Amino acid sequence: MKLDRRGFLGVGAAAAATMSAPMVMGAAHGKPRVVVVGGGAGGATAARYIAKDSGGAIDVTLIEPTRTYYTCFFSNLYLGGFRDMSSIGHTYGAMASQGVNVVHDWAIGVDRDAKTVALAGGGSVPYDKLILSPGIDFRDGAVQGWDTSSQNAMPHAYKAGSQTELLKSQIEAMPQGGTFAMVAPPNPFRCPPGPYERVSMVAHYLKINNPTAKILIFDPKAGFSKQKLFQDGWSRHYSGMIEWISPDFGGAVDEVRPGSMEVVADGEVVKVDVCNVIPAMKAGRIADLAGVTNDAGWAPVNPHNMATRADENIYVLGDSSQQGDMPKSGFSANSQAKVCANAVRGELTGSTVFPARFANTCWSLIETNDGVKVGASYEATDEKIAKTSGFISQVEDDAATRAATYEESVGWYDGITADMFGT
Amino acid sequence: MFRAIKKLFFTAPVIFITGAAPALADGHAAEGEQLYRTLRCAGCHAVGPDAKNRVGPQLNEIVGRAAGSVEGFRYSRAMAALAEEGLVWDDENLRAFLTAPSEFLPRTRMGYRGVRKEEDLNELLIYLATLTPETNLGIAHIEPGDPEVAAEILAIEGNVEYGQYLSSTCVTCHQASGDSTGIPPIINWPADAFVTALHAYKSKARDNEVMQQITSTLSNDEIAALAAYYESIQE
Numbered sequence: 001m002k003l004d005r006r007g008f009l010g011v012g013a014a015a016a017a018t019m020s021a022p023m024v025m026g027a028a029h030g031k032p033r034v035v036v037v038g039g040g041a042g043g044a045t046a047a048r049y050i051a052k053d054s055g056g057a058i059d060v061t062l063i064e065p066t067r068t069y070y071t072c073f074f075s076n077l078y079l080g081g082f083r084d085m086s087s088i089g090h091t092y093g094a095m096a097s098q099g100v101n102v103v104h105d106w107a108i109g110v111d112r113d114a115k116t117v118a119l120a121g122g123g124s125v126p127y128d129k130l131i132l133s134p135g136i137d138f139r140d141g142a143v144q145g146w147d148t149s150s151q152n153a154m155p156h157a158y159k160a161g162s163q164t165e166l167l168k169s170q171i172e173a174m175p176q177g178g179t180f181a182m183v184a185p186p187n188p189f190r191c192p193p194g195p196y197e198r199v200s201m202v203a204h205y206l207k208i209n210n211p212t213a214k215i216l217i218f219d220p221k222a223g224f225s226k227q228k229l230f231q232d233g234w235s236r237h238y239s240g241m242i243e244w245i246s247p248d249f250g251g252a253v254d255e256v257r258p259g260s261m262e263v264v265a266d267g268e269v270v271k272v273d274v275c276n277v278i279p280a281m282k283a284g285r286i287a288d289l290a291g292v293t294n295d296a297g298w299a300p301v302n303p304h305n306m307a308t309r310a311d312e313n314i315y316v317l318g319d320s321s322q323q324g325d326m327p328k329s330g331f332s333a334n335s336q337a338k339v340c341a342n343a344v345r346g347e348l349t350g351s352t353v354f355p356a357r358f359a360n361t362c363w364s365l366i367e368t369n370d371g372v373k374v375g376a377s378y379e380a381t382d383e384k385i386a387k388t389s390g391f392i393s394q395v396e397d398d399a400a401t402r403a404a405t406y407e408e409s410v411g412w413y414d415g416i417t418a419d420m421f422g423t
Numbered sequence: 424m425f426r427a428i429k430k431l432f433f434t435a436p437v438i439f440i441t442g443a444a445p446a447l448a449d450g451h452a453a454e455g456e457q458l459y460r461t462l463r464c465a466g467c468h469a470v471g472p473d474a475k476n477r478v479g480p481q482l483n484e485i486v487g488r489a490a491g492s493v494e495g496f497r498y499s500r501a502m503a504a505l506a507e508e509g510l511v512w513d514d515e516n517l518r519a520f521l522t523a524p525s526e527f528l529p530r531t532r533m534g535y536r537g538v539r540k541e542e543d544l545n546e547l548l549i550y551l552a553t554l555t556p557e558t559n560l561g562i563a564h565i566e567p568g569d570p571e572v573a574a575e576i577l578a579i580e581g582n583v584e585y586g587q588y589l590s591s592t593c594v595t596c597h598q599a600s601g602d603s604t605g606i607p608p609i610i611n612w613p614a615d616a617f618v619t620a621l622h623a624y625k626s627k628a629r630d631n632e633v634m635q636q637i638t639s640t641l642s643n644d645e646i647a648a649l650a651a652y653y654e655s656i657q658e
Binding site: 049331334335338342352354357359361373375376377379388389390391393407408409410411412414415416418419 | 584585588589591592594595596597598599600602603604605606631632633635636637639640
């Protein structure tokens with residue numbers, strides 16, 4: 001139980017599992033089949049819990065294109081220099097050895113009548129229950145002048161990995177006294193404190209390496225998560241460096257120009273050195289292709305079990321779901337996955353289904369040893385996942401509290417990733 | 424083993440800390456380490472990777488260690504008898520021993536009159552607890568200030584299967600393996616200590632906001648279920 005499986009099971013084991021997957025699936029004929037699309041906080045957790053708790057009675061396949069998954073949470077800490085990239089990368093070897101068939105491929109379609117998922121690599125995977133946890137995609141035309149073909153000039157870095165590395169290298173290449181701009185997203189979006197933690201981390205880097213640089217946040221929202229805490233931290237640690245531009249003062253951008261590195265807001269053209277565009281979001285594409293999303297671009301779900309309103313055999317977890325009051329966070333997705341796994345297992349094997357209960361906590365780092373958190377409990381009503389009570393860090397917290405909060409966030413990172421990947 | 428500890432632990436009147444917030448515990452541990460030298464513990468008891476027995480046995484992993492069990496050390500008959508009884512050192516009995524060694528164990532060879540100041544004893548015990556890796560600390564999880572939990576609440580029989588489902592919220596932060604990096608491990612706890620600690624968060628006698636939040640949604644039965652589940656998976 002205390003063996004560190006990560007030590008000897010890595011990419012090799014995951015690859016072996018992938019190759020043997022069709023055989024395993026064949027051998028499991030007759031067992032109920034669960035297919036999970038997306039190996040992040042929602043999907044990896046759901047796949048692992050169903051496999052683990054059913055003790056082999058359910059055939060579980062996880063479809064995830066990447067062999068090394070980089071968590072979006074803590075990727076801002078990489079930008080600030082608090083983590084290296086490898087420390088937020090995770091592989092699927094341990095999960096594969098725990099009874100999950102891991103298939104590294106793209107899911108490109110869902111046939112709801114035949115109950116199959118089509119793979120980009122050819123072929124399809126049959127399911128009795130399908131769990132989609134594909135994270136987010138960006139809305140076309142959300143920021144005038146930007147589309148995914150501009151993401152090299154103006155990275156979003158809102159899916160962790162090469163985009164995050166690109167943004168960091170651009171920050172490092174900024175001229176002394178240069179300007180970093182962020183185009184912040186409108187609600188609802190993945191990780192509500194994320195853009196503002198990112199600004200904090202960029203400021204941390206610049207304060208050390210480029211102290212006369214400036215940060216501009218163009219924000220279409222009149223307020224944001226943990227706003228008082230961030231703004232207090234910015235004035236204490238990064239005085240004069242960060243300017244948050246709310247919509248009243250021209251924060252809603254008219255256009256970005258990736259070719260000339262310009263942001264046009266309130267009729268004014270601003271030349272910048274780095275531009276981090278975080279566009280408006282919608283559910284991951286496969287949810288759309290499965291036909292379970294609404295006009296707003298998200299998948300409405302039943303709060304008791306995360307089944308979609310459109311199809312009781314398709315469940316949507318995490319960022320892609322429209323569930324009510326929970327923020328789109330890794331913690332939320334992980335919490336929803338456990339409720340869903342319990343319900344799916346109950347439906348397929350008759351195991352006890354316990355009432356849904358949800359929790360979330362989001363930690364953010366403002367500066368070295370200055371961590372803050374916000375959290376809440378939720379219950380399932382017929383209408384939505386409803387917040388019952390919550391807490392948030394206080395501006396008056398002493399330094400020891402903030403340091404302990406940061407330390408707690410590090411413990412949480414190791415906890416949730418062990419829980420997701422079975423390491 | 425855990426039954427024995429539980430008995431020792433819960434029959435003693437004063438209860439004590441190990442699972443405090445890391446920053447707080449570190450602060451006290453540093454002072455405790457200094458006391459370990461100034462109170463002259465270090466003269467007889469070595470600690471650290473190369474610790475050898477001196478006049479007294481080395482004290483690595485003393486908390487959670489069976490009495491009289493260090494290889495190569497010749498114990499007094501009194502201590503050997505204690506070992507025979509299966510005593511395992513925890514915060515509780517160490518506190519009693521260190522307060523007045525010859526009262527706790529008549530004819531002990533430890534020629535030390537006892538730690539006089541309670542504050543010193545608190546800090547010293549926190550330091551001693553740091554000599555045992557957290558994952559091995561299956562004991563002593565109650566903090567001073569934790570309200571006493573009514574006997575009828577401690578007596579609730581928890582539903583293990585429900586506890587397992589509820590534990591899926593715990594393991595998002597507290598690793599199932601017991602590994603810990605900034606958040607304390609919660610495996611291998613005696614059920615009564617588990618229940619007492621969770622009620623201390625629920626009543627806000629303990630101050631971690633995440634734990635206060637999580638426990639605010641747990642009923643007495645649900646806390647019992649969690650304790651029963653965690654007790655059921657003890658190695």
